Amino acid sequence: MLVKVYGSAVFGVDATTITVEVNIDKGIGYHLVGLPDIAIKESSYRIAAALKNTGYQLPGKKITINMAPADLRKEGSAYDLPLAVGILAASGQIKSDNVDKYLIMGELSLDGSLQPIKGALSIAIKARDEGFKGFILPKQNAKEAAIVDNLEVLGVENLTEVIDHFDEKKKLQPTVINTREEFYKTLDFPEFDFSDVKGQESIKRCMEIAAAGGHNIILIGPPGSGKTMLAKRLPSILPPMTLREALETTKIHSVAGKIKNAGLLSQRPFRSPHHTASSVSLVGGGSYPQPGEISLAHNGVLFLDELPEFKREVLEVMRQPLEDREVTISRAKFTITYPSSFMLVASMNPSPGGYFNDPSAPIQTSATEMQRYLNKISGPLLDRIDIHIEVTPVPFEKLSETRKSESSVQIRERVTKAREIQSIRFAVLEHIHYNAQMSSKQIREFCKLDTDSLGLLKNAMERLNLSARAYDRILKVSRTIADLELSIDIKSHHIAEAIQYRSLDREGWLG
Structure with a gap:
């Protein structure tokens, strides 16, 4: 008897x-074809034990299973459940009337219970698009898949529940969540x-500007000055994610298996890889490509602590994704593209010892050593970082204050207003949504300066020995500062503030 059961493979997002075709005929043997990997080939042992411990058995006949399309590589253990259901239906141990109306995925344990799978959200979207009645999957993934409307999402704990559902002994109840309610529930509680x-008002101002314009930022300061603490709070002042952004972000995390019994992600992601990270872990890849840290940070923040400690080749692979806001991974037989539109926040000490050129510092470092340390970061990478800011330690008077500072929700209100202005400004431009994405052409169009502002910028470029690459960055940042003040034109004080945020471009910065 031939039975068709449906599963799914995830490529990219x-x-x-x-289509799992199970045919049972006279003879003996178990033949699994259709380009399965080792994990799928081993499924026969898991299925046999799970069936026996559930009160059923693997038929002692010739079982031929084809996974179509046969030229597409299948991987992972999530095909255990559709294979088991197909074998039971083809051997007449369960009713086969409705098995082809559902998309089925899940990894079996030897006792018949189910383990969670990766990519449940992407599979659910595909199931709805192709007109399946429902999606049967492990209960741990049900909330994640239930984000998709117009699809019955049936979360199950073990194989027995699936069998009872098809035999109509006990129907499974769909998992239903209110996507919008779940999404908006935690927005105002970062x-x-x-x-x-405490303190650091100038740095908070700088972070607000970075958030408002989507600018990449680097924090330079000695140990204990609060660089990491500030960076971790940046997502809390970014504009709330739209439902479209939340869906994009959740899909990527789902594919990577990072969602544990959760629905739609409502908070912007914050990823902080260690400086020993490899190129593949950062941008994605592998034999069966998986999203890297830059894709997991999509619509959020990628924080690189101790930037000069990262291997130079690891940092260099980020240059293209920073520019294109997506990363393409090519293999001999296929190409996968992952989105990677993120804000880069980097931090670094100004020297190997960690301190500025300060006579009272516990560790002394010469100017040559400091320069060599800074040179670990390439010019082209720095070119993609709009804001450089020096972070100084907080004095005791500020640390001992009991007064509460301005909350993230208050700062986010101003940031959101500035982003709305930019959305209107770039409405006709498809790939530009905020100031940091402007090209030279848009800078000339939207960052026009009056005579005073132009004179101030010219004077600063000459006196502070600012590099040519600083020119566009200053204009972009000054445009964002003007947007925060709800100003149509860029004024001289906007330029003056933006000039302060180019520390690493100044000659003689090391003293």
Whole structure:
């Protein structure tokens, strides 16, 4: 008897439907074809034990299973459940009337219970698009898949529940969540809040500007000055994610298996890889490509602490994704593109010892050593960082204050207003949404200066020995400062403030 059951394979962030054809005939043997990997080939042992421990058995006949399309590589253990259901239906142990109306995925344990799978959201979207009645999957992934409307999402704990559902002994109940309610529930309660930060008002202002314009930022300062603390709070002042952004972000985390019994991600991601990270872990890849840290930070923040400690080749692979806001991974038989539109926040000590050129510092470093340390970061990478800011230690008077600082929610209101202005400004431009994405052409169009501002910028470029690459960055940042003040034109004090945020471009910065 031939039975067809449907599963799914995830490539990149999208799913492809897989037809599992099970044929049981006279003879003996178990033949699994259709380009399965080792994990799928081993499924026969898991399925046999799970069926026996559930009160059923693997038929003692010739079982031929084809996974179509046969030229597409299938991987992972999530095909255990559709294979088991197909075998039971083809051997007549369960009713086969409705098995082809559902998309089925899940990894079996030997006792018949189910383990969670990766990519449940992408598979659910595909199931709805292809007109399946429902999606049967492990209960741990049900909330994640239930984000998709117009699809019955049936979360199950074990194989027995699936069998009872098809035999109509006990129907499974769909998992239903209110996507919008879940999404808006935690928006105004960030885990890390700027009200916890003592002092550092100028740095908070700088972070607000970076958030408002989507600018990449680097924080330079000695140990204990608060660089990491400030960076962790940046997502809390970014504009709330739209439902479209939340869906994009959740899909990527789902594919990477990073969602644990959760629905739609409502908070912007914050990723902080260690400086020993490899190029593949940062941008994605592998034999079966998986998203890297830059894709997991999509629509959020990628924080690189101790930037000069990262290997130079690891940092260099980020240059193209920073520019294109997506990363393409090519293999001999296929190409996968992951989105990677993120804000880069980097921090670094100004020297190997960690301190500025300060006679009272516990560790002394010469100017040559400091310059060599700074030179670990390439010019082209620095070219993609709009704001450089020096972070100084907080004095005791500020640390001992009991007064609460401005909260993240208050700062985010101003940031959101500035982003709305930019959305209107760039409405006709498809790939530009905020100031940091402007090209030279848009800078000339939207960052026009009056005579006073132009004179101030010219004077600063000459006196501070600012590099040519600083020119466009200053104009972009000054445009954002003007937007925060709801000003149509860029004024001289906007330029003056933006000039302060180019520390690493100044000759003689090391003293």
